[in-house]
Amino acid sequence: MTDEASRFADTLEVGGTTYTYYPVAGVPGSETLPYALTVLLENVLRNAESPEAAEELAGRIVAAGNAGEVGSEVEFSPARVLFQDFTGVPVFVDFAVMREACAELGGDPAKINPQIPCDLVIDHSVIADAAGCAGALAQNMELEFARNKERYDFLKWSQQSFDNVRIVPPGAGICHQLNIEQFAHVVMTSDDAGVARTDGERPVAYFDTLVGTDSHTPTANGIGVLGWGVGGIEAEAAALGQPITTLVPKVVGVRLTGELAEGVAAMDVALTFAQMLREKGVVGSFVECFGPGLASLNVTQRTCISNMTPEYGSTCTLFPVDDATLEYLRLTGRTEEQVALVEAYAKAQGNWHDPDAPARTYAEVIELDLGSVGRSLAGPSRPHDRIPLEGVQERFRAVCDERGLDRGKTVEVELGGEAHALGHGALAIAAVTSCTTATDPRMMLACGLVAKKAAEAGLAPKPWVKTVLAPGSKATELLLERAGLMEGLRALGFYTCGFGCMSCIGNSGPILPALHDVASDIELASVLSGNRNFEGRISPDVSQNYLVAPAMVIAYALAGTMDVDLAHDALGCREDGTPVRLADIWPSDEEIDALVDAQVNRALYEDGTRGLYDGDAAWQALGSEPAGTFAWDDASTYVRRAPYFDGMRREPSAPEPIVGARALARLGDFITTDHISPAGSIAADSPAARYLEERGVAPADFNTYGARRGNHEVMMRGTFANVKLQNLLAEGKKGGWTRDFLADEVRPLFDAAMDYEAAGVPLVVVAGKMYGSGSSRDWAAKGPALLGIRTAFAESFERIHRSNLIGMGILPLQFAEGESAESLGLDGSERYTVAPIDFSAGLPVPREVEVTAERADGSTATFKATVRVDTPTEGRYYENGGILPYVLRSLL
Numbered sequence: 001m002t003d004e005a006s007r008f009a010d011t012l013e014v015g016g017t018t019y020t021y022y023p024v025a026g027v028p029g030s031e032t033l034p035y036a037l038t039v040l041l042e043n044v045l046r047n048a049e050s051p052e053a054a055e056e057l058a059g060r061i062v063a064a065g066n067a068g069e070v071g072s073e074v075e076f077s078p079a080r081v082l083f084q085d086f087t088g089v090p091v092f093v094d095f096a097v098m099r100e101a102c103a104e105l106g107g108d109p110a111k112i113n114p115q116i117p118c119d120l121v122i123d124h125s126v127i128a129d130a131a132g133c134a135g136a137l138a139q140n141m142e143l144e145f146a147r148n149k150e151r152y153d154f155l156k157w158s159q160q161s162f163d164n165v166r167i168v169p170p171g172a173g174i175c176h177q178l179n180i181e182q183f184a185h186v187v188m189t190s191d192d193a194g195v196a197r198t199d200g201e202r203p204v205a206y207f208d209t210l211v212g213t214d215s216h217t218p219t220a221n222g223i224g225v226l227g228w229g230v231g232g233i234e235a236e237a238a239a240l241g242q243p244i245t246t247l248v249p250k251v252v253g254v255r256l257t258g259e260l261a262e263g264v265a266a267m268d269v270a271l272t273f274a275q276m277l278r279e280k281g282v283v284g285s286f287v288e289c290f291g292p293g294l295a296s297l298n299v300t301q302r303t304c305i306s307n308m309t310p311e312y313g314s315t316c317t318l319f320p321v322d323d324a325t326l327e328y329l330r331l332t333g334r335t336e337e338q339v340a341l342v343e344a345y346a347k348a349q350g351n352w353h354d355p356d357a358p359a360r361t362y363a364e365v366i367e368l369d370l371g372s373v374g375r376s377l378a379g380p381s382r383p384h385d386r387i388p389l390e391g392v393q394e395r396f397r398a399v400c401d402e403r404g405l406d407r408g409k410t411v412e413v414e415l416g417g418e419a420h421a422l423g424h425g426a427l428a429i430a431a432v433t434s435c436t437t438a439t440d441p442r443m444m445l446a447c448g449l450v451a452k453k454a455a456e457a458g459l460a461p462k463p464w465v466k467t468v469l470a471p472g473s474k475a476t477e478l479l480l481e482r483a484g485l486m487e488g489l490r491a492l493g494f495y496t497c498g499f500g501c502m503s504c505i506g507n508s509g510p511i512l513p514a515l516h517d518v519a520s521d522i523e524l525a526s527v528l529s530g531n532r533n534f535e536g537r538i539s540p541d542v543s544q545n546y547l548v549a550p551a552m553v554i555a556y557a558l559a560g561t562m563d564v565d566l567a568h569d570a571l572g573c574r575e576d577g578t579p580v581r582l583a584d585i586w587p588s589d590e591e592i593d594a595l596v597d598a599q600v601n602r603a604l605y606e607d608g609t610r611g612l613y614d615g616d617a618a619w620q621a622l623g624s625e626p627a628g629t630f631a632w633d634d635a636s637t638y639v640r641r642a643p644y645f646d647g648m649r650r651e652p653s654a655p656e657p658i659v660g661a662r663a664l665a666r667l668g669d670f671i672t673t674d675h676i677s678p679a680g681s682i683a684a685d686s687p688a689a690r691y692l693e694e695r696g697v698a699p700a701d702f703n704t705y706g707a708r709r710g711n712h713e714v715m716m717r718g719t720f721a722n723v724k725l726q727n728l729l730a731e732g733k734k735g736g737w738t739r740d741f742l743a744d745e746v747r748p749l750f751d752a753a754m755d756y757e758a759a760g761v762p763l764v765v766v767a768g769k770m771y772g773s774g775s776s777r778d779w780a781a782k783g784p785a786l787l788g789i790r791t792a793f794a795e796s797f798e799r800i801h802r803s804n805l806i807g808m809g810i811l812p813l814q815f816a817e818g819e820s821a822e823s824l825g826l827d828g829s830e831r832y833t834v835a836p837i838d839f840s841a842g843l844p845v846p847r848e849v850e851v852t853a854e855r856a857d858g859s860t861a862t863f864k865a866t867v868r869v870d871t872p873t874e875g876r877y878y879e880n881g882g883i884l885p886y887v888l889r890s891l892l
Contacts (some may be wrong), residue, residue, distance in 0.1 A: 008054060014279035014344045015337055019189065019205040022046040024163055024349055027071040029062040032109060032361045033318045035351050036286045037065040039207045039226045040076060044351060046206055047077040047344040064248040068363035071248030071285075073871060078227065079188050080210040081121035081239045084175045084501075089151055089710040090778065091239070092120075092158045092165075093642055097343055098888050109628040109891045113163040117193055119183050121168040121175035122155065125707070126500040128431075128509040132347035132455055132467045136488075141171055143327065144498075145738065147431050147703065150638035152711060154182050154418070156623030157630055159613075164194060169615030169663035170380065173473035173499050175212070176219035176435035180303055181332050182609055184208060186321065186347040205345055211238050215310040216531060219435055222303030224321040224327060224351070228312065231673075231800065232763055232778030233807040238889045245803055250573035251286045252277075253362035254618070256293030258371035262589055265443050266301035267529065267549035270308040270436065271376045271386045272368070273317070278384035280366060283313035288362070291319065292355050293370045306884045307436045310385035310532055316838040321346040332605045379546035380525070381535040386460025389552075393565040399544065400424050402524070407563075411521050413514040415463045422464065423563065424523045426544050428511040430461065430557035431468035431503035431683040432494060432550045434530035439471030441479055441600045443529075445592050445751030447550035449546055451584035455491035459572040462560025464636045468528075470502040475608025483599045489604035492554065504530030508539045516541050527556045595730060631815040637695055639710040644787070644884050650892065652880045658790050658834040660854075661762040662741055664753055665720055666728040666828030671767055672774035673801060675725045677783065678705035678718025686736065687717035687750040711777065712786060717750045721784025729828050741829065753787040755833035766821050766833050767794040772801025785882070791834060793851075795820050797868060806874045809882035811837075813851065824863050830855050834865075839879040843874025 008026070013017045022045040024030045031214065033041065041061050041864050048054035054798065057074045064071025083091060096556070099109035122698050123146050130139040132215070143625035145152065152170070159167035167513070168178060182678070190204040197203065210220065217229040234244050254277075260269070277287065285311070297305075306317045319325075329339050346352040375389040378853060409422040430759055437443050454460075462468055470488060471477040477496055480486045488494075491804075501507065510516065515524060519541035526538045526545045527550075533545035558571040572581035632641045667675075674677055682688050682702040691713055692702055695784070705752045708714045720727070721736030729735035731746050740752035740758055756763055765771075765784065771794035772780060781804035784792075791811040802812045813834070815821070821828075830853035837844040844867040853861045869875050880886035 005254070007051060009710070012344060012348055014341050018202050019027060020202045021205045021348070027058050027062060029066050031350065032358070033062065033065040034253065034286070034288050034360050034362060036288055036316065036318045036347060037061055038351055039209060040074065040248070042207055043076055043209065044074055047075070050136035052562040054237065061248050065251065066361050067252065067750070068361055069475060070250045073245050073247055075873065076211045077243045078114060078211045078238050079193065079237050080114070080183070080207065080208065081114070081118045082175055082179055082183070082210055082212035082217060083122065084122040084124050084214045085122040085151070085155065086706045086709060087778070088120040089155065089639070091213070091236050092162070092885060093157070093639060093710050094644065095162065095238060096158070097642050097645055098639070098884060099629050101648055101888055103629065105650050105892060112888070114165060114239040115166060116239060118239050119168070119179070120155070120165070121173065121177070121178055122152070122170040123174045123500040124503060125170060126498040127466050127507040128470070128497050129498045131509065132493040132495060134495060136495050138757070140498045141616070141618070141666055144170055149622070150618070150633070151707070153623050154639045154710065156202065156619070157627070160320050160623065161628070166611055167295050169619040171499050171616060172612055174435040174438070174473070174501055175214060176216050176307065177472035179437045180223050180439060180606060181475060182222055182287060182612065182751050184223060185338065185344045186224050186325065186329065205341065207349070211235055211244065216307050216435060217766065218255065218309040218316045218702060219303050219307040219439070221306035221309070221316045221318045223299055224319060224325050224346070226316060226318060228315045231804055232711070233781060233804045234800070237807065237883050242883065242887060243873065245874065248797065249284065249286045250363040251288055252280070252282050253365040254287060254289045255291035255292055255358070255365055255367050256289055256297070257367065258293050258369040258372055259296035260370050260373060260545070263377060263586060264373055265446065265549040265551070266304035266440050267437050268376045268441060269301070269370065270305045271378045271383070271547065272373050273305055273310045274308050274378065274384040275386040276368065276427065277312035285314055285363070286316040287314045289317065290353060290360070293368075294319065294322065294353060294355070295324070296370060297324070298442070299324050302435055302443070303439050304443070308383065309437070311319065320351055322353040331600065331602055332519055351815045375549070377546045377548050377552070379533055380544035381533055383531060383533060383547055390567045393563060394844055396425055396562045400523070403851060405523060409522065411518045413464065413518060415512070415514055420464060422518065422522060423561070425525050425544065425562035426515070426522060427462065427465050427527065427560050427562065428467065428515050428524040429503060429508055429526035429528070429539060429555060430553050431470070431526065431528040431530070432501050432553050433468060433470040433528055433644065435472050435501070436503040436504070437529040437550050438476050441596060442592055444479060445483060445485065445595045447554060448489055449587035449591060450551040450554045450585050451492050451494060452485055452488030453587070454554065455488040457574050457580045457585065459580055461492055461556050461557035464512060464515055465557050465560055466508070467557055468503050468508065469494040469496050470497070470498045470500060471496060473608060474499065475605050478608045478723065479604055479838070480597055481842050482604070483595050493558065494843070501537055503528050504532065504536050506539070511539055511541050525562045527553050529553050533861050534841065541614055551586070553880065558822070561567050577846065626684050637697055637711060637714070638708055640713055642712045644882070645888070648885055648888070651887065652885070652889065654807070655839070655879065655881065657836060658762055658764070658832065660765045661790060661832040662700045662756060663729065663766050663830070663832070664738055664749065664756070664763040664787065664789060664826040665765045666768040667765065667771070668726065669768035670770050673772055673777040673780035675722045676720055676772070677777040677780040678715050678721060679705060680691060682714070682718070686721060688714045688747050691717055712782070715779050716783050716786040719779065719787060720749050737813045750787070757788050760871055762790045763854060765789055765792040765794065766826060766828055768820065769795045771797050773798040778804065781805050781810065784808070785810055791820070793865065795854050802868055806869060806878050807883040808823055809878065811878065812868040813849065814868050816864050816866065819863065824853070824861050826853055830861070837867060839869070840874045842875040844869050844875060863887060
């Protein structure tokens, strides 16, 4: 917000307070924009470097929005950043190292802080090792602290030492649920962001926007907050006050009509959205909901739908602000002053939903009658493969046939001294979990009512089913307690075993040993009230995973198999032999409404979030006093001082020329960030395993790459190590292998990189189309940078990965249209030299640079490549060696 941009500003008076704000109504053509683009428009008017830049960026948004097309790039400055612990730890490691570098360069390290509010919730660490019993929560928390003490010590220091940072300790809930219940403002002010004001200066009001280091950040879209998931590098940039470059997206409208039928839950709508929009094709688009049916959905039903956004490839699924939004804000403890500001601001900016207002312009409008949505599941391995409840058994049997499974096959397992014959589809895990469904009180109350009625009828889950209950916040568990429903859940073995993501991210813990022993003989199944069900994700022993509403998790746990028709078959019998069917224990909407009216109130959320940042005794015992810099533990294998600022000088120098570089990897088309970035378990024969064993870590304690993201030594050793990666230099070997041209042999890729580093040889990657597609993963850029890669050649780049490469000082060079490594005869054995490029003006000069590839026989191939540094901001990042050095120098 600059003085120069003040000509875009106006004033808004609410409840006796006068705010400065940036009305979009003054921009011609803005009145027909989708709600989401209105938010982007306000963002550039308020944050652009100059009035001229604001006009230019605003014009791009209006032109693209009213044409219903993808536009050119704009710079988006989110108001907040949301982190979960796996992705947040390396970000805060970078901030800690930045403080050290600041001190070494003569600055005050205490001045290195996030420039906008940042919330981190520790929700990804807890594992359901214990479940289905009293004391499960305490056991899992104890194990969690034992495994993660090094990480938690560091986060505790971060909580105490950084400004603009709030960290929620383990055992409190899931970041997305806490975001809507507590963190989100919907409309923010400069006071909320901690911006100091001079005497007489008015606070500035603006849209609450965010980015988060988790793909389900769009959950907040359900309460009118525009936000989406990004990688760690983008999140760091945003936290440090830097804009995120994005294309003006195409916006697809979903017009809602009607209302939900009896017994249909928000999860059923979310699965319908996933199927409908994946089929339509909305990857990279914004989705926006409107229409008369909107009023029939409460806000937490909307957040369930928005949460499913990544599962159909959209960037966000935004619901505009209306009376239901205000009601939810009051319910969850926001002040009347805040609620009044949200209403006044949304109406002033045209973001208040009015079904009778003139139509907005969308690239396409899709109609959905909510009355047509029925009870559903999705599976066995994709969230958008929706199945009506009545067709689940038929579909399950078809899946078995497609996989060549003998549906008559059974294996015998002994449980509690009794033998059971289990076939394909036997249920190993039934998990009520995830931010997708736990945010909605109606679904959780329905779940509790089904459990209560089942227990009263004398039913119980089958003995081979592992039962998991992981509420998304303390308020959710408190709701079930106060409604008198926890007793029924516990009677069925659904004891709270943690407050976190758990099964939804694969932290299911071990299944019963007897089932583990037969997992290679029959295909086991799971049901969970989550958002992702890819094969092997929920448990390595489970082949088929089905997404369902929480109440349906209980029903399938009772049945114990997917080979059942819940719409008609009995779940069990009462003591007198009377069969009990799903319809007998399924609650009516009237029953649920009565409990909502009686129990869902402001006191519930106030009591549920009391002491949110305090943690338990174990958390309080962690860490040291606040300090300007972190005391690194040289023995730690979880948190290490990253080398990004080593040798940095106060003034930037031109990037080192790329001369005589060797290819570390020669790759094909559609190499994703999953291929590049370390993830999952650490293989016993990998360089990362060797590193850990050399430091006394036993294989049983390797943990995962995700848990060790704060240790760059582990992560760089796992870069390009995905078992499915085909590096053409590895002569047929898959995974982290390459030819080391200095040693003239195929070696582990990390070892070869260290060999080149010792010899002072720069490295490149040569790839095909859409290099870096998939999720935005920071280690897909950090890892290559640490390995010594200076540039990446590709036929095309995925937008976010290209930006991340620049953020780590790696130059993206794109082959000329119609050219490729194949057409140029490049096999990766060449030495590559890139002609000098000048970045002093921000954008590269020349834009088309000459590259020479020298072959072993002395012949050369010379070609032109486009320097994909597309904005002056990106040019400044690259010239400084990456975004972190640039920001540090700016703050100095």
